Amino acid sequence: MEDQQAGETWVIVAAAGDSRRMGLPDGESKQFLLLGGETILSHSVHRLLDMSCVDGIVVVLHPSHTVRFANELGRFDDAKPLLVTEGGAARADSVRAGLVLVPDGAAVIAVHDGARPLFSKHVFEACLDALGKAQGAIPAVEVSDTLKREGERGAVSDTVDRAGLWAAQTPQVFRADALRDVYARTDLNGATDDAMLLERAGYSVSLVPSTPANVKITTPADLPLAGALLSWEVETDV
Numbered sequence: 509m510e511d512q513q514a515g516e517t518w519v520i521v522a523a524a525g526d527s528r529r530m531g532l533p534d535g536e537s538k539q540f541l542l543l544g545g546e547t548i549l550s551h552s553v554h555r556l557l558d559m560s561c562v563d564g565i566v567v568v569l570h571p572s573h574t575v576r577f578a579n580e581l582g583r584f585d586d587a588k589p590l591l592v593t594e595g596g597a598a599r600a601d602s603v604r605a606g607l608v609l610v611p612d613g614a615a616v617i618a619v620h621d622g623a624r625p626l627f628s629k630h631v632f633e634a635c636l637d638a639l640g641k642a643q644g645a646i647p648a649v650e651v652s653d654t655l656k657r658e659g660e661r662g663a664v665s666d667t668v669d670r671a672g673l674w675a676a677q678t679p680q681v682f683r684a685d686a687l688r689d690v691y692a693r694t695d696l697n698g699a700t701d702d703a704m705l706l707e708r709a710g711y712s713v714s715l716v717p718s719t720p721a722n723v724k725i726t727t728p729a730d731l732p733l734a735g736a737l738l739s740w741e742v743e744t745d746v
Contacts, residue, residue, distance in 0.1 A: 515615025516563035517636065519556050519679060520606035523549050523622030524570045524595025538725055539569075539622050540576065544738045548725055550580060551625035551738075556679075557588055559629055561636060563614075564589035566606040567622070571595075600696040600705075607691055610684070617687050619702045620679035623725045626737050627679060631718045635681040643686040643711040646703045647718035648674040674715055676701055677722045686711050 523539045539549040546554075549567070556562050569577055571594045584590055591609045595602030603619055610617055616639065620627070631647045638645035651673040659665030680703050690705040699705050703713045721737050723730055 515613050515684070516611065517561055517616040517618065517681075518564045518566065518610045518614045518684075519562055519618040519620055520603055520610065521549070521552060521556070521565060521567045521620050521622045522595070522599055522602050522606070523552075523573075524568050524599075524602040539573070541725075541731065543625060543725075543731065543734055547580070548625050548734075549577065549622045550583065552620065552622050552627075553584060553590070555625070555627065555629065556620070557585055557590070559632065561633060562588070562618075564591070564611070566591045566593060566609045568593055568595040568602040568606045598696075600691075600699060603702060604691050607688060614684045616681055617684045618679040618681040619687075621724055624678055624722055625725070626734060627677070627722045628719055631716060631722070632679055632681070635679070635714075635716045638714040638716055639681060639683060641712075642714040644680065644682040644703055644706045644713035645716050646680040646701075646713060647677040647722065648715050649677070649718050649720050650674055676703065677718050677724075682706065 540547045543551055553565060553567065556565055565588070567577060567590070569592060574592055574594055577592060581590065593605050593609055595605055607617070616636065627647070635645040635647060651670045653670070655668035655670050655673070656664045657666050657668055680701065682702065686706055687702065690709050693709070695708070696705065706713050723734055723737065725731060725734055
């Protein structure tokens, strides 16, 4: 990864979602739910700031939450830039808003879901290493469950071959020029992650084996699971 060390690595934390599946009251966000005495978003930001390979962070929030998070900024070490901006209606709009604040000289830009507070720092570093041979690299786990396709009225229509299937996670890391290139294009429709945009454009994206512990907190049932995993991490170097 020698050619990546010529420039900085920045991370865009996408945290502007509406949290509908959490069943929260209007105006509330799962990003501000407490996990081990700290908000979910703060866990993600602290973990990123603690990594020597990360030079700066842009947190993208729903417009109604920017002031709320600004009140938490004093809890973070100010040795690295930590910027805040407003996101858009779609995830891609939020990432694009974050890109505006990433310095032009950055060599690598990672995109992370703020609702994944338990990502592995070792896997993140492995993704950075993988950029030596690809324009993007993503943490992922091989699918182990049997997959069924739903047909009419909830009936199973067929069983899907899981061979070669991986479940993608974040932080996803990219060469900055490649990520900026795909976001300069107009066709962002239907993309569920940033790696998909690079794939569409013909860039190479590598899979990096990760851990199922990198859970995305999406529903109420995910929160106690994340709490248990956080306690497990105290005795485990991830």
